[in-house]
Amino acid sequence: MFGNLENMKKLSFLAIAVFIIAMLTACSSSSKDLDTQKSNEKQSETSGKIAVVYFSGTGNTKVIAEMIAKETNADIFEIVPKQAYTDADLNYNDDNCRANKEQNDDAARPQISNDLSATTEYDVIYLGHPIWWGTVPRIIQTYLEKYDLSDATIHTFCTSGSSSIDKSLSDLKGWYPKLNIIDGKRLNGATESDIKDFCSR
Ligand SMILES: Cc1cc2nc3c(=O)[nH]c(=O)nc-3n(C[C@H](O)[C@H](O)[C@H](O)COP(=O)(O)O)c2cc1C
Numbered sequence: 001m002f003g004n005l006e007n008m009k010k011l012s013f014l015a016i017a018v019f020i021i022a023m024l025t026a027c028s029s030s031s032k033d034l035d036t037q038k039s040n041e042k043q044s045e046t047s048g049k050i051a052v053v054y055f056s057g058t059g060n061t062k063v064i065a066e067m068i069a070k071e072t073n074a075d076i077f078e079i080v081p082k083q084a085y086t087d088a089d090l091n092y093n094d095d096n097c098r099a100n101k102e103q104n105d106d107a108a109r110p111q112i113s114n115d116l117s118a119t120t121e122y123d124v125i126y127l128g129h130p131i132w133w134g135t136v137p138r139i140i141q142t143y144l145e146k147y148d149l150s151d152a153t154i155h156t157f158c159t160s161g162s163s164s165i166d167k168s169l170s171d172l173k174g175w176y177p178k179l180n181i182i183d184g185k186r187l188n189g190a191t192e193s194d195i196k197d198f199c200s201r
Pocket residue numbers: 055056057058059060061062090091092099100129130131132133134135159160161162163164
């Protein structure tokens with residue numbers, strides 16, 4: 001009789017041990033599933049569709065836009081004004097030049113000639129512009145108001161004579177609070193390694 005009791009005890013102990021091992025295995029595989037899911041999410045974050053969208057009056061920002069597109073394997077879109085800017089339009093020493101008049105007019109929205117609706121399909125947008133009087137040229141506002149980029153993560157970049165990007169970045173965030181504008185960087189004379197740094201943030 002005591003022999004049977006002893007056997008029962010051993011069997012119960014074995015059953016408990018098997019149960020604990022089964023539970024531990026289940027936990028570890030579900031945490032592996034979670035890890036895999038997280039890593040897939042991370043990958044889709046980093047490998048989402050990328051576009052570089054830029055406006056450039058005299059070509060400086062265009063050079064940087066092309067470097068970013070090459071580095072990130074992105075599609076590139078230029079914001080082309082309906083009425084091209086002439087040298088006289090961009091002569092900021094003349095108070096009456098077109099660019100200065102636009103910058104002085106909060107309501108100015110110079111028209112865009114090309115269809116940029118495809119840019120709303122991208123997960124990440126690098127938005128480039130020169131600095132005009134400390135901020136973005138009004139045509140950048142035309143673009144942001146015409147197309148719904150609220151699903152995208154937006155990084156801005158600029159070129160300028162010397163001004164930083166800080167004011168244009170805070171202006172954009174203030175004017176368009178629904179947009180997910182993450183950061184911005186002035187990239188005058190950027191090297192490939194500067195571009196790599198900027199794009200890996
Ligand atoms: C109308 C106008 C206003 C400008 N205002 C500024 C400014 O406030 N600060 C600055 O550092 N550079 C200013 N610049 C210089 C441009 O930001 C600089 O030359 C820029 O690299 C031009 O880029 P883009 O060739 O892509 O047009 C201005 C240029 C123009 C045409």
